[in-house]
Amino acid sequence: MRGLWNTEHVKAAEARLLARTPEGSLMRRAAFGVATVALELLAGRRRVGLLVGSGDNGGDALWAGYYLRRRGVAVFAVLLSPERAHAEGLAAFRKAGGRVVDKLPEVDLAVDGVVGLSARGPLRPEAAEHVAGVTAPFLAVDLPSGVDPDTGVTGGPFVEAATTVTFGCLKPVHALADCGDVRLVEFGLRPELPGPDLMELEREDIAFAWPVPGAGDDKYTQGVTGIAAGSATYPGAAVLATGASVLATSGMVRYAGQAADAVRARWPESICTGSITDAGRVQAWSVGPGLGTGLSAENVLKYVLEAGVPVCADADAITMFANNPDLWDARDPDTAVVLTPHDREYARLMGEDVGDDRVAAARRAAARFNAVVLLKGNTTIIADPGGAVAVNRSRSSWPATAGSGDVLSGVIGSLLAAGVYPLLAAASAAHVHSLAGELAANGAPIPASSLMAAIPDAIRSVRAVTP
Numbered sequence: 001m002r003g004l005w006n007t008e009h010v011k012a013a014e015a016r017l018l019a020r021t022p023e024g025s026l027m028r029r030a031a032f033g034v035a036t037v038a039l040e041l042l043a044g045r046r047r048v049g050l051l052v053g054s055g056d057n058g059g060d061a062l063w064a065g066y067y068l069r070r071r072g073v074a075v076f077a078v079l080l081s082p083e084r085a086h087a088e089g090l091a092a093f094r095k096a097g098g099r100v101v102d103k104l105p106e107v108d109l110a111v112d113g114v115v116g117l118s119a120r121g122p123l124r125p126e127a128a129e130h131v132a133g134v135t136a137p138f139l140a141v142d143l144p145s146g147v148d149p150d151t152g153v154t155g156g157p158f159v160e161a162a163t164t165v166t167f168g169c170l171k172p173v174h175a176l177a178d179c180g181d182v183r184l185v186e187f188g189l190r191p192e193l194p195g196p197d198l199m200e201l202e203r204e205d206i207a208f209a210w211p212v213p214g215a216g217d218d219k220y221t222q223g224v225t226g227i228a229a230g231s232a233t234y235p236g237a238a239v240l241a242t243g244a245s246v247l248a249t250s251g252m253v254r255y256a257g258q259a260a261d262a263v264r265a266r267w268p269e270s271i272c273t274g275s276i277t278d279a280g281r282v283q284a285w286s287v288g289p290g291l292g293t294g295l296s297a298e299n300v301l302k303y304v305l306e307a308g309v310p311v312c313a314d315a316d317a318i319t320m321f322a323n324n325p326d327l328w329d330a331r332d333p334d335t336a337v338v339l340t341p342h343d344r345e346y347a348r349l350m351g352e353d354v355g356d357d358r359v360a361a362a363r364r365a366a367a368r369f370n371a372v373v374l375l376k377g378n379t380t381i382i383a384d385p386g387g388a389v390a391v392n393r394s395r396s397s398w399p400a401t402a403g404s405g406d407v408l409s410g411v412i413g414s415l416l417a418a419g420v421y422p423l424l425a426a427a428s429a430a431h432v433h434s435l436a437g438e439l440a441a442n443g444a445p446i447p448a449s450s451l452m453a454a455i456p457d458a459i460r461s462v463r464a465v466t467p
């Protein structure tokens with residue numbers, strides 16, 4: 001698991017660390033890290049340009065320029081606010097033979113030291129103009145300027161970084177936005193930090209969480225998944241959700257609903273019935289995709305909420321909660337619920353748009369409904385009502401295709417049935433789902449059924465990291 005910390009916590013921790021380290025030593029350590037990565041990226045080429053802002057981020061860039069000069073690299077710096085440039089950094093840079101220029105010449109690598117942790121808003125026009133004039137790849141200091149450190153939002157021009165070197169710990173921007181290849185320079189900050197504000201699961205975590213049957217298991221002991229999805233109008237949603245569930249874990253899947261014939265025909269291993277009341281016992285329900293929102297769909301939702309097992313509620317189930325909040329009354333407060341809205345469903349459910357701060361939005365919904373909320377998108381946010389938040393960034397957007405969400409809800413249902421902790425179930429499912437999309441697509445569009453079919457490949461790929 002990779003932890004990420006909000007600027008508020010990073011700044012407080014840095015202040016404590018600064019108080020007990022010699023003045024300037026942290027900045028020089030940070031800058032040395034930037035210079036080391038720059039040399040690696042230069043691979044023998046010899047011209048670097050610095051864009052230097054008015055704060056310590058600019059100071060880092062100037063000190064990095066100093067270290068690069070000492071290695072014989074030609075370094076040019078544009079000072080965006082000459083009178084406020086970091087004084088010691090600038091003096092050292094000049095003394096080492098760095099050149100201050102009005103406009104960057106042709107360089108092999110550009111260092112973005114415009115703004116760092118104190119950044120607010122997009123690049124200002126002058127900085128934006130200099131950035132636009134650069135053709136070389138950007139190495140961002142701490143974070144790409146113009147991107148909000150805590151939300152990853154860009155509201156105008158920003159630096160498109162090929163590489164980012166950050167210090168002490170990762171910040172939300174590194175998981176929420178594209179920062180290129182992110183490198184971390186350690187300098188002893190971790191002991192000063194509280195628990196992380198966000199986390200990003202790594203393959204090891206997911207491999208560890210993913211249920212694997214043991215010698216003593218049979219089809220029942222692994223947890224039976226129930227799928228309550230699809231309708232005469234939308235049988236496909238049932239086929240996709242059930243199939244995803246069949247492929248995600250071993251054991252058994254029961255399907256209940258109007259698409260029983262279609263599901264049975266495609267997934268002979270599933271146990272299908274037309275009516276939810278005949279479904280038999282399950283250890284978790286996945287409810288909602290293609291279900292409809294009429295009275296009979298409401299009764300299905302009530303039935304699964306009353307079953308006393310974890311529930312993944314998606315699509316029409318979310319719309320029903322939005323239309324009729326009394327449906328929540330069917331739930332025992334101890335029953336774990338995972339809600340999986342996309343932005344429009346979120347707006348319906350919460351009566352407000354998601355807004356720029358997606359993490360805060362997911363947290364609000366999780367607290368309001370006492371549920372794990374998985375907010376879909378290229379970057380999926382998974383918030384636990386206890387306050388923990390996981391982030392999954394998809395490496396491609398191919399999963400943005402009709403029916404892809406039905407697949408996700410089937411995978412989550414399977415993990416819940418296997419007893420995986422809901423936040424971990426939702427975050428692991430999101431990871432495997434996006435990986436399946438990437439593997440299946442392999443550079444070309446795919447239907448959701450192909451994404452579903454690649455679930456075993458994605459699980460294999462994740463599990464391949466375990467010894």
Ligand SMILES: NC(=O)C1=CN([C@@H]2O[C@H](COP(=O)(O)OP(=O)(O)OC[C@H]3O[C@@H](n4cnc5c(N)ncnc54)[C@H](O)[C@@H]3O)[C@@H](O)[C@H]2O)[C@@H](O)CC1
Nearest residue numbers: 014027030055056057115116117118119120121122124142
């Ligand atoms: N505090 C520490 O312990 C360390 C901090 N370090 C560096 O210090 C940085 C933070 O430095 P500061 O707090 O001085 O602040 P920054 O360097 O992030 O920026 C502050 C200045 O940028 C200007 N600014 C804000 N938004 C802007 C925008 N959109 N466009 C253009 N200019 C904008 C502000 O007017 C302000 O003067 C970190 O990101 C990191 O690079 C490193 O040296 C490591 C140690």
Ligand SMILES: Nc1ncnc2c1ncn2[C@@H]1O[C@H](COP(=O)(O)OP(=O)(O)O)[C@@H](O)[C@H]1O
Nearest residue numbers: 342376377378394397399400402403404405406
């Ligand atoms: N741009 C994107 N990049 C990567 N994944 C995406 C993107 N947009 C959506 N997704 C993922 O695709 C799925 C879409 O779900 P959803 O909107 O419910 O589709 P549907 O209702 O058609 O099944 C979600 O898992 C979501 O996270």
Ligand SMILES: [K+]
Nearest residue numbers: 112115141143
């Ligand atoms: K920067």
